[in-house]
Amino acid sequence: MPATAAESAPAIHAEALTKRYAPDAPPAVDALSFAMPRGATWGLLGGNGAGKTTTIAMLLGLIVPSAGRVACLGHDMARDRFAALARMNFSSPYIALPGRISVAENLRVYAHFYDVPQAERRITELAGQLQLTALLDRPAGELSAGQKTRVALAKALINRPELLLLDEPTASLDPDTGDWVRSWLERYQAESGCAILLASHNMAEVERLCGHVLMLKQGRVVDQGSPAELLAKYGRDDLEEVFLDIARGRQRQPEPAE
Numbered sequence: 001m002p003a004t005a006a007e008s009a010p011a012i013h014a015e016a017l018t019k020r021y022a023p024d025a026p027p028a029v030d031a032l033s034f035a036m037p038r039g040a041t042w043g044l045l046g047g048n049g050a051g052k053t054t055t056i057a058m059l060l061g062l063i064v065p066s067a068g069r070v071a072c073l074g075h076d077m078a079r080d081r082f083a084a085l086a087r088m089n090f091s092s093p094y095i096a097l098p099g100r101i102s103v104a105e106n107l108r109v110y111a112h113f114y115d116v117p118q119a120e121r122r123i124t125e126l127a128g129q130l131q132l133t134a135l136l137d138r139p140a141g142e143l144s145a146g147q148k149t150r151v152a153l154a155k156a157l158i159n160r161p162e163l164l165l166l167d168e169p170t171a172s173l174d175p176d177t178g179d180w181v182r183s184w185l186e187r188y189q190a191e192s193g194c195a196i197l198l199a200s201h202n203m204a205e206v207e208r209l210c211g212h213v214l215m216l217k218q219g220r221v222v223d224q225g226s227p228a229e230l231l232a233k234y235g236r237d238d239l240e241e242v243f244l245d246i247a248r249g250r251q252r253q254p255e256p257a258e
């Protein structure tokens with residue numbers, strides 16, 4: 001049977017997506033256009049205030065764009081947001097889970113929101129995968145930053161999303177826990193085929209996880225490509241140097257003299 005248009009649509013299709021928080025303010029996101037394929041992992045990179053969180057909020061339908069449009073998994077977010085949201089999820093350090101109820105209760109609430117079949121089984125499964133079993137009865141507010149990150153990931157995966165938006169998934173984690181989360185995400189993505197858009201300040205993380213990177217500056221895509229393409233283009237050894245070149249408006253490095 002041929003795939004319907006919605007089934008074959010990109011994971012995210014943004015067309016001239018724009019957000020101005022005030023009529024006289026410069027746009028926080030300025031005519032952003034891209035099509036991220038299903039199953040891909042893309043990075044959204046940019047300095048503080050570049051527009052990453054605003055972009056993710058528009059992709060989730062939490063912020064109404066001033067202009068342009070975006071469709072997630074083939075659903076237009078202005079007209080058909082709830083059909084898309086049932087099939088996607090997100091994790092952000094800016095959104096705390098209710099702290100007084102236990103980890104298990106938090107996950108039950110989200111399982112209920114998403115109408116997850118066999119919710120208890122799904123919670124047990126995720127707790128096992130994310131090393132949360134011993135924490136299920138603890139109040140979520142009492143956990144360490146690393147433990148909260150793992151709970152936030154469990155929440156983000158409760159509905160087996162086809163599209164996952166991650167805003168700084170390893171911010172405030174120690175190197176060991178950060179590495180554990182990155183390995184876990186890599187494995188999860190390979191097994192599930194879920195598309196992931198990752199906003200991060202951690203260049204090594206983006207280089208490791210992402211097949212394609214959008215470099216944002218003042219709300220605009222100023223460059224994009226695979227990490228390898230960007231390294232070659234700027235003549236750099238790591239993405240952090242490329243990021244600094246772009247942030248500081250430096251041109252690509254000249255070829256070394258023969």
Ligand SMILES: Nc1ncnc2c1ncn2[C@@H]1O[C@H](COP(=O)(O)OP(=O)(O)OP(=O)(O)O)[C@@H](O)[C@H]1O
Nearest residue numbers: 021022028029046047048049050051052053054055
């Ligand atoms: N609620 C808001 N009201 C007004 N301006 C806002 C609001 N949220 C963000 N902005 C502005 O929009 C611009 C983009 O901010 P945004 O938070 O999207 O950037 P970011 O790339 O996520 O930054 P960071 O890396 O610091 O988290 C900034 O200039 C910011 O001051």
